[in-house]
Amino acid sequence: MKENKFLVPLLYTLLCLFWGSSWFVIKLSLDYVTPFINLGIRFLISATAIYLVMIYTKTKLDLQLNSILIYLLLGLLSYSIPFSLVYFAEKRIPSSLASILFGMYPFFVAILSSIFCKDETLSTNRILGIILSFYGLTLIFKDGLSIELSEYFLGMLAVILSALMQASVAVTIKIKGGHLNPLSMNFIPTMIAGIILLTIGLTTEDVSKNVFNFKSILMIIYLAIFVTVFNFTAYYWLLKRLSVVILSLTSFITPIVAVLIGVILGGEKLSSNISSGAFFVLFGLIIINWEGIKKFYHQKKVKSL
DSSP states (O other): OHHHHHHHHHHHHHOOOHHHHHHHHHHTTTTTSSSHHHHHHHHHHHHHHHHHHHHHHHHOOOOOHHHHHHHHHHHIIIIIIIHHHHHHHHHTTOOOEEEHHTTHHHHHHHHHHHHTTTOOOOOOHHHHHHHHHHHHHHHHHHHHTTTTHHHHHHHHHHHHHHHHHHHHHHHHHHHTTTTTTTHHHHHHHHHHHHHHHHHHHHHOOOOOOOOOOOOHHHHHHIIIIIIIIIHHHHHHHHHHSOOHHHHHHHHHHHHHHHHHHHHHTOOOOOOOOHEEEEEHHHHHHHHOOOOOOHHHHHHHHHHHH
């Protein structure tokens, strides 16, 4: 119990820090390595690390037909395409803005869950939260629209599409993939994504532009090991010890971390529209999860009596 008392908050903090910092590190890494090759190497390193963890934990790989179909779905629609969209966006917009827009992920999950999951409904809180988040999104997009559909706007659109795809896959996995072990569920998809993206990179990108020095390699390893493998493992470890509602709050914390890092280290500036929009997006997401937050607080209060 004493170990968990200190380990749980430590892992939760690291989870938010690694995810929050990933947006800025991605943007920096793209100054050295082209997007597809960058991502391909990252996912192959991640797949290798996950496989080593599987060997250590003696986790068996599920190779039933329905599991293989889920692996392919994850490889394409949870890793290859969504992450490519994020890397595309990070070449065009501030990392802090990208993190705020991706914060719409739980917003999309709430909507899709209410449509496709029988035990999920669109309560008054969720409807209000969705309206506020959508209003915040329109404020953020005002700047992109004022730049005549430039690459700035396209980058913003790419992040939103990435979040929507990730949310769609998450809801699908919730319905169809409950039988899979978290490790095996991500080993093959990251390997598939790594092979696909590295192949695309080697055949379509200018390889001569890549600079593999200590700094660029360190950034890719950081994204592969800490952001992908560590966070993934820590998340599922915490899922067994914390309320899913409290874990979902990382979706609100990581954009704040990303904005602070982008502004302090990257010198990024956010307009008043983006700042106001970010507030409405995050406030709306809190309202969407308000019932779960109250339920968790009530449970904690009862246990303490």
